Amino acid sequence: HEHGTHVEGAGGEMDQRFTEGESEETLTTSQGHPVRNNQQTRTVGKRGPATLENYEFIEKISHFDRERVPERVVHARGTGAHGYFETYGKAGDEPVENYTRAKVFSGEGKKTPVLVRFSTVIHGKDSPETLRDPRGFAVKFYTEDGNWDLVGNNLKVFFIRDAIKFPDLIHALKPDPVTNIQDNRRIFDFMSHTPEAMHMLTFLYSPWGIPANYRLMQGSGVNTYKWVNEHGDAWLVKYHWEPVQGIKNLTQEEADELQGKNFSHATQDLYESIEEGNYPEWELCVQLMEDGEHKELDFDPLDDTKLWPEEQFPFLKVGRMVLNKNPENHFAEIEQAAFGTGVLVDGMDFSDDKMLQGRTFSYSDTQRYRIGANYLQLPTNSPKKHVATNQRDGNMTYHVDQGPNQNPHVNYEPSSYNGLEESEQVVDYHQPYVEGKLQRSEIDRTNDYKQAGERYRTFEDWERNDLITNLVNSLKPCTPEIQHKMVEMFWKCDADYGRRVGEGLGMKFKEDGTVDTEFAAEITPTKGKLPGSVG
Numbered sequence: 001h002e003h004g005t006h007v008e009g010a011g012g013e014m015d016q017r018f019t020e021g022e023s024e025e026t027l028t029t030s031q032g033h034p035v036r037n038n039q040q041t042r043t044v045g046k047r048g049p050a051t052l053e054n055y056e057f058i059e060k061i062s063h064f065d066r067e068r069v070p071e072r073v074v075h076a077r078g079t080g081a082h083g084y085f086e087t088y089g090k091a092g093d094e095p096v097e098n099y100t101r102a103k104v105f106s107g108e109g110k111k112t113p114v115l116v117r118f119s120t121v122i123h124g125k126d127s128p129e130t131l132r133d134p135r136g137f138a139v140k141f142y143t144e145d146g147n148w149d150l151v152g153n154n155l156k157v158f159f160i161r162d163a164i165k166f167p168d169l170i171h172a173l174k175p176d177p178v179t180n181i182q183d184n185r186r187i188f189d190f191m192s193h194t195p196e197a198m199h200m201l202t203f204l205y206s207p208w209g210i211p212a213n214y215r216l217m218q219g220s221g222v223n224t225y226k227w228v229n230e231h232g233d234a235w236l237v238k239y240h241w242e243p244v245q246g247i248k249n250l251t252q253e254e255a256d257e258l259q260g261k262n263f264s265h266a267t268q269d270l271y272e273s274i275e276e277g278n279y280p281e282w283e284l285c286v287q288l289m290e291d292g293e294h295k296e297l298d299f300d301p302l303d304d305t306k307l308w309p310e311e312q313f314p315f316l317k318v319g320r321m322v323l324n325k326n327p328e329n330h331f332a333e334i335e336q337a338a339f340g341t342g343v344l345v346d347g348m349d350f351s352d353d354k355m356l357q358g359r360t361f362s363y364s365d366t367q368r369y370r371i372g373a374n375y376l377q378l379p380t381n382s383p384k385k386h387v388a389t390n391q392r393d394g395n396m397t398y399h400v401d402q403g404p405n406q407n408p409h410v411n412y413e414p415s416s417y418n419g420l421e422e423s424e425q426v427v428d429y430h431q432p433y434v435e436g437k438l439q440r441s442e443i444d445r446t447n448d449y450k451q452a453g454e455r456y457r458t459f460e461d462w463e464r465n466d467l468i469t470n471l472v473n474s475l476k477p478c479t480p481e482i483q484h485k486m487v488e489m490f491w492k493c494d495a496d497y498g499r500r501v502g503e504g505l506g507m508k509f510k511e512d513g514t515v516d517t518e519f520a521a522e523i524t525p526t527k528g529k530l531p532g533s534v535g
């Protein structure tokens with residue numbers, strides 16, 4: 001549809017009549033009235049007062065009063081771009097169809113339009129982009145089978161493995177509800193009770209916690225999904241985006257320096273690169289595992305605090321993504337964009353990963369609140385193929401999602417009066433057999449420290465040094481009890497790791513590596529004392 005160029009009436013189209021001095025470029029109200037004075041409010045006499053019936057003014061100011069929608073509860077600060085995904089037609093050396101029948105991967109050189117949004121996680125929508133924080137990497141594929149969203153982060157693992165802990169994790173990381181200041185005492189209070197976070201913390205407090213910008217970072221789906229082929233066979237799959245531009249991370253010192261000059265450097269970098277025709281590109285790789293528990297592994301393949309060792313589960317390239325178009329309007333296309341882990345296409349399925357299952361409820365739920373019940377009618381979110389539903393009405397209904405030949409009276413199914421009908425496509429569903437006691441319990445192979453220790457040892461020296469400095473500085477304001485607990489956990493990851501953080505905090509270690517009791521004696525219980533009231 002076009003605005004303002006013509007009006008359709010009962011008698012067909014008629015030309016918009018412009019009075020003299022008006023054209024299509026003339027400023028109007030949203031009601032289409034030409035605006036003749038946009039500088040002065042209508043007032044009684046030159047000096048006022050203003051009058052309430054001034055529709056033009058009220059329309060303008062009240063729309064302004066409603067310019068914001070609630071920002072995302074996490075990942076509020078972000079930017080994005082459009083582009084395409086192009087298939088290789090293979091997963092490594094094998095035809096990709098052996099593993100998935102998802103059409104978005106099939107054939108060679110097939111392009112699917114995408115929308116990507118990059119973000120930081122914890123702070124508000126205008127916060128600095130230099131902060132230590134995971135980076136979001138969300139991709140919406142507008143595929144021929146409808147939308148597929150791959151909602152990932154730059155880091156390949158996460159803090160927790162059960163969605164029920166997410167609100168607590170985020171509350172600990174977000175500003176204190178009293179002081180409104182992010183507080184390491186609260187963060188490490190939570191982390192000291194969360195051994196599964198050690199792997200993520202080891203990444204996050206190293207330079208990997210501050211990517212130089214969005215172009216120079218990886219992406220990962222983090223959670224374990226499934227691929228389903230035409231026979232209904234399933235594979236467990238993890239997704240990874242590898243930047244063709246390379247990877248670059250910042251030390252805390254470099255980030256501090258940059259933040260003093262520009263707190264939107266990552267947004268600016270992406271926007272300007274695309275404007276200059278320097279289009280960023282990522283290759284999409286997958287790791288595959290036969291569906292199953294894999295008891296032979298020392299971790300659970302559904303545990304998102306773990307990496308799947310690359311030697312055992314090689315990265316198989318399946319395609320590449322190029323970002324080549326900036327949004328025309330940030331709010332319409334990026335702020336209102338809605339990504340969710342539930343948005344899969346045929347040939348993909350959910351695994352029992354408890355984080356993935358919780359996330360899948362959370363995203364669409366928050367979007368119905370953040371944007372509105374009809375958020376999928378917005379052009380940025382709606383699939384680029386036909387949509388025909390029996391869903392009707394609700395706040396801000398923009399159009400009726402009806403089929404071209406659907407009887408508009410029939411918004412239900414089944415019907416004999418030309419309503420919508422189910423697809424006749426026959427597919428072999430993936431039908432996993434599930435049996436078990438309904439219970440709340442931890443998974444068996446928690447193995448919280450091993451991969452964190454491996455990570456510590458494979459870092460380069462400068463990365464390890466920065467990690468230690470950052471942890472020591474961040475733990476300084478914490479109580480000795482929390483410091484001790486954290487050091488003990490770093491110790492369990494790697495003795496050198498624990499020792500260096502502990503020594504940085506002034507702890508003395510005995511020969512056998514345990515902390516000197518003199519230090520332990522200083523440990524005072526923090527129970528009942530709020531961090532905000534310390535001192």
Ligand code: HEM
Binds near residue numbers: 164
């Ligand atoms: C955004 C929930 C874990 C990546 C969000 C939003 C919610 C949410 C409510 C805001 C969405 C919106 O307003 O549109 C959760 C829950 C999690 C979880 C409940 C754990 C149970 C993760 C993990 C990742 C991740 C593990 C990384 C793989 C993202 C990204 C965004 C986001 C990238 C921003 C999407 C965008 O750019 O619009 N999450 N999240 N989240 N989350 Fe999660």
